[in-house]
Amino acid sequence: MSPRLTEALTVVSQAVNSELDRLLPVSESPDSRVHEAMRYASLDGGKRLRPFLVMQSASLFNVAESAAIRVACAIEMIHCYSLVHDDLPCMDDDDLRRGRPTCHKAFDEATALLAGDALLTKAFEVLVNPATHADPVVRCELVADLAHASGGQGMVGGQMIDLQAHTLELDVAGITRLQQLKTGRLFSFSCEAGAVLGKAHGELRLALxxxxxxxxxxxxxxxxxxxxxxxxxxxxxxxxxxxDAGKATFVSLLGLERAKSQADMLAEQACRHLDPFGEKADLMRDVARFVVRRRS
Structure with missing residues (x-):
């Protein structure tokens, strides 16, 4: 990772952690356990790539950071809720996430399920608040876009296919569609959120x-x-x-070396889409090159 990307990611991560801490306060009421689990699942973890993309795309259109950080936190809440649910025994049944016990291991299954539900709904509460944007049309567009990206036509739909993947004979096109739904739609929201906040349309939004x-x-x-x-x-x-689950992946279908080559090609292609933004999008180009070289 380049030094400038490392520094920029650190700055955004700290800002997101601070805002999440404010948006998800500690509770001393009888429901405090679910709030603790929400904080456990979302604070101080992960690379914060999706929030970073929100902040960077917003900067392309000179959007106020105070607005962009709220959208960044909303997408991170959605992402973290999905991880909590993915890790449950009825899904992927994982014990480890981000180097520590998964939410249902640190608490219990019922609490983890509720924490995920609460993070999901909190994200939309954040977006619809006037503090996110003064224009209600912009807020409604953000809510609609995130609902589409995270629901049955997006991340949830992709997860449903993934749960059945071991029984399906998926080819490269099938795996690509699965991942576009499960992973890609949230990336799309993150990158286009800046354009929505900046009321930009047409070619610039298409480029993102x-x-x-x-x-x-x-x-x-x-x-x-x-x-x-x-x-x-x-x-x-x-x-x-x-x-272990007998699922087809890009590596199993393409082979390791071809998969690496394909990832590199896609990263460079992603960078070229940012040409209309010039140097202002350099950190987003750094992200594209980082994701294919990361070790975590």
């Missing part, structure tokens, strides 16, 4: 959508590669899950 499409696929191919040759201590979660 195309960037997100290629970035999401590159990210997932890199994930499949890490699942095969990563180190548990670095990755922070169980590896070889897909192979």
């Amino acid at each position: 959508r195309n960037y997100a499409h290629d970035l999401g696929l590159a990210f997932q191919i890199a994930d499949d590669i890490l699942d095969v040759e990563g180190d548990v201590a670095e990755v922070g979660k169980r590896l070889n899950k897909d192979a």
Whole structure:
């Protein structure tokens, strides 16, 4: 990772943690356990790539940071809720996430389920608040876009296909669609959120959508590669899950070296989509190159 990206990610991560801490206060009421679980699942963890993309895309249109950080936190709440639910025994049944016990292991299954539900709904509460944007049309568009990206036509739909993947004979096109839904739609929302906040349309928004499409696929191919040759201590979660479950992946279908080549090609293609923004999008280009070289 380049020094400038490392520094920029650290700054955004700290800002997101601070805002999440404010948006998810500690409770001393009888429901305090679910609030503790929400904080456990969302504070001080992960690379914060999706929030970072929100902040960077917003900066392309000179959007106030106070607005962008709220959208960044909303997408992170959605992402963290999905991880909590994915880790449950009825889904992927994982014990480790980000190098520490998963939410249902640190608390219990029922609390983890409720914490995920609460993070999901809190995200939309944040978006619809006038503090996110003065224009209600913009707030409604953000809510509609995030609902589409995270629901049955997006992340949830992709997860449903993934749960059945071991019984399906998925080819590269099938795996690509699965990952576009499960992973790509949230990346698309993150990248286009800046354009929505800045009321930008047309070619500039399309450029961000195309960037997100290629970035999401590159990210997932890199994930499949890490699942095969990563180190548990670095990755922070169980590896070889897909192979053990008999699921087709980009690596199993393309082979390791071709998968790496495809990821690199997609990363560079993603960078080219950002040409209309010039140097202002350099950190987003750094992200595209980072995701295919990351070790976690």
